[in-house]
Amino acid sequence: xxxxxxxxxxxxxxxxxxxxxxxxxxxxxxxxxxxxxxxxxxxxxxxxxxxxxxxxxxxxxxxxxxxxxxxxxxxxxxxxxxxxxxxxxxxxxxxxxxxxxxxxxxxxxxxxxxxxxxxxxxxxxxxxxxxxxxxxxxxxxxxxxxxxxxxxxxxxxxxxxxxxxxxxxxxxxxxxxxxxxxxxxxxxxxxxxxxxxxxxxxxxxxxxxxxxxxxxxxxxxxxxxxxxxxxxxxxxxxxxxxxxxxxxxxxxxxxxxxxxxxxxxxxxxxxxxxxxxxxxxxxxxxxxxxxxxxxxxxxxxxxxxxxxxxxxxxxxxxxxxxxxxxxxxxxxxxxxxxxxxxxxxxxxxxxxxxxxxxxxxxxxxxxxxxxxxxxxxxxxxxxxxxxxxxxxxxxxxxxx
Numbered sequence: 001x002x003x004x005x006x007x008x009x010x011x012x013x014x015x016x017x018x019x020x021x022x023x024x025x026x027x028x029x030x031x032x033x034x035x036x037x038x039x040x041x042x043x044x045x046x047x048x049x050x051x052x053x054x055x056x057x058x059x060x061x062x063x064x065x066x067x068x069x070x071x072x073x074x075x076x077x078x079x080x081x082x083x084x085x086x087x088x089x090x091x092x093x094x095x096x097x098x099x100x101x102x103x104x105x106x107x108x109x110x111x112x113x114x115x116x117x118x119x120x121x122x123x124x125x126x127x128x129x130x131x132x133x134x135x136x137x138x139x140x141x142x143x144x145x146x147x148x149x150x151x152x153x154x155x156x157x158x159x160x161x162x163x164x165x166x167x168x169x170x171x172x173x174x175x176x177x178x179x180x181x182x183x184x185x186x187x188x189x190x191x192x193x194x195x196x197x198x199x200x201x202x203x204x205x206x207x208x209x210x211x212x213x214x215x216x217x218x219x220x221x222x223x224x225x226x227x228x229x230x231x232x233x234x235x236x237x238x239x240x241x242x243x244x245x246x247x248x249x250x251x252x253x254x255x256x257x258x259x260x261x262x263x264x265x266x267x268x269x270x271x272x273x274x275x276x277x278x279x280x281x282x283x284x285x286x287x288x289x290x291x292x293x294x295x296x297x298x299x300x301x302x303x304x305x306x307x308x309x310x311x312x313x314x315x316x317x318x319x320x321x322x323x324x325x326x327x328x329x330x331x332x333x334x335x336x337x338x339x340x341x342x343x344x345x346x347x348x349x350x351x352x353x354x355x356x357x358x359x360x361x362x363x364x365x366x367x368x369x370x371x372x373x374x375x376x377x378x379x380x381x382x383x384x385x386x387x388x389x390x391x392x393x394x395x396x397x398x399x400x
Contacts, residue, residue, distance in 0.1 A: 057310040058156050059092035059127070059300045061149060071129040080140075082164040087137035089116065089147050089159065094299045094310075096124035103150040104132040108143060109265065126321060127300060144267045160267055177262060177272035178206050183244065198255060198278045202248040204235075205260045207270055219263050220245040224256045254278070290335040293360075294327040295384050295392040301325055306364030315397035319371045323364045324382055324394075331358040338385040339365060344378055372400035 064073035065086055073090040080087060089104045098121060106114035116132035134147075142164030149156045178192040181202060190206050205220060218234040235244040245262065247253070255278025262270040298308040301323045308325040316322060324339060331337070337353040351365065372378050377399045384392040 057094040057299045058149070058151060059094065059309050060090075060302065061157055061159050062090045062092075063147070063159055063161050064088045064090050064131075067129075067131050071131040073129070073131075077161065079162040079164075082140065082142055084137050084140065084163070087134040087140075088131045089134070089149065090129055090131045091149065092127060092300070093120075093124060093130050094127040096120050098123045101152055102130060102132060103153075104134075105148045105150065106134055107146050107148065107265070109267070113145075146265065146267060176208050177260065177270040178208060179260075179272065179274045180204050180206060183238070194274055196253075196274065196276045198276070199252045200276050201250065201252055202246065203253065203258070203274065203276075205245040205247075205262070205272065207243045207245070207262055217265055218243055218245075221261045221263070222247055223259045223261075224254060229258075290331045290386060291329045292326060292337075292384055292386055292391040293329050294325075295382075295394055296325045297382065297394055297396055298323050298325055301362070301364040306362035308362070308364070313396060315377070315399060316369065317399045318369045320369045320398075322367050322369065324367060326363045326365075326384060326392075327361070328356075328358050328363060329360050331356050331361075333357050336387055337363075340383040340385065341367070342381045342383070344380075369398055372398055374400060376400075 062073045063077045063080075064075050065077060065080060065084055065088070066074040067088055067090060068074055071090065073088070091102060093102075100120045102118045102120070104116040105112055106116070114135050116134060118130060118132050120130070140163045142162075144160065144162050146158055146160045148158040178190060179196075180190050180193055181196065181200065181204065183190065183204060183206075190208070192206075196203060207218075219231060220234070221231045222229045230247065232245060232247070235246055237243065245260070253276050255276050257273060257275050259271065259273045261268055296308045297313040298310055299313065299322060300309040301307060302309060306325060308323070313322060326337070326339075328337070333355045335354075335356070337356070339351045339353070340347060341349045353363070356363075369380075377397045380396040380398050382394050382396070383390055
């Protein structure tokens with residue numbers, strides 16, 4: 001009986017011993033080996049795929065006769081002499097995927113006189129210059145020309161330039177542009193005005209000496225105090241050789257100095273200015289307080305002005321160089337503007353700006369985002385503080 005009891009006790013100890021040893025070992029005594037990844041299947045996401053592909057950005061367009069080894073323009077021209085041997089449209093591009101095609105269409109009036117095409121074989125990260133060469137520059141005679149830029153058959157922008165100082169379409173002289181508030185019903189002489197009274201709701205620009213052989217589409221660009229207000233086509237034709245362009249609003253037009261430019265296709269053929277009078281009351285202290293009107297995260301800005309180029313960023317793949325563009329109003333030297341960056345909720349930089357006097361301007365600050373080492377995207381945020389008060393906040397997802 002005693003032998004049987006001893007055997008039973010030894011059997012229980014043998015069964016319980018592995019369990020007791022397992023629970024007694026420290027969980028982090030030794031580093032655990034990296035587990036082997038399971039075989040890929042159709043349900044496993046491809047972690048090597050680039051999850052964010054930024055939109056291509058077109059920045060500056062420059063007409064040049066000389067370029068460097070990096071294709072950057074060495075001069076910037078609005079006109080060139082007759083017989084110019086080389087002529088380039090140089091384009092500042094950013095974040096171009098491989099296979100994108102830039103096309104420059106060179107025109108005189110409504111006639112295409114040349115076409116330059118450039119396919120970008122390798123993806124462009126960041127920003128660089130791309131030059132498109134006019135195929136027959138030495139053959140250009142005096143006159144007005146235009147070049148239109150397309151990206152994969154999508155129109156982007158255009159430049160107008162002259163050769164030899166001529167104006168081409170209008171025989172060397174710009175057409176006459178006058179302004180009025182009403183047209184005479186009988187087609188008699190227009191009563192031209194240079195100053196319109198406060199409360200004006202309609203201004204008519206009258207092009208009174210249109211060349212009879214002009215076949216191009218006419219359109220107008222209206223600006224007030226240097227800011228583009230609108231662009232519009234010509235009014236319905238009422239009198240021979242007289243074309244009109246009307247700016248009309250239900251509410252009074254704002255006081256200020258207006259400039260109107262008339263184009264035939266992409267060639268400027270007339271330009272004039274007028275003024276709308278208005279009261280100039282002394283601004284109250286609240287009206288002259290500094291304010292932040294807009295904040296954008298973008299891939300590129302215009303040099304010299306800081307105006308943002310392209311769509312606002314919501315996500316980006318690092319490493320990357322981006323800009324925060326801030327539109328300020330009535331900023332005074334005593335005002336303090338701060339830009340605070342946070343990564344995953346933790347502040348990583350704070351940049352104060354003082355001593356600036358700006359009425360209505362963009363401030364652009366470059367930001368270098370380092371590469372992320374982890375497998376998951378990281379949330380960033382930028383906070384803009386004006387005189388101790390948070391006035392704007394933007395979020396950005398940074399992909400590794």
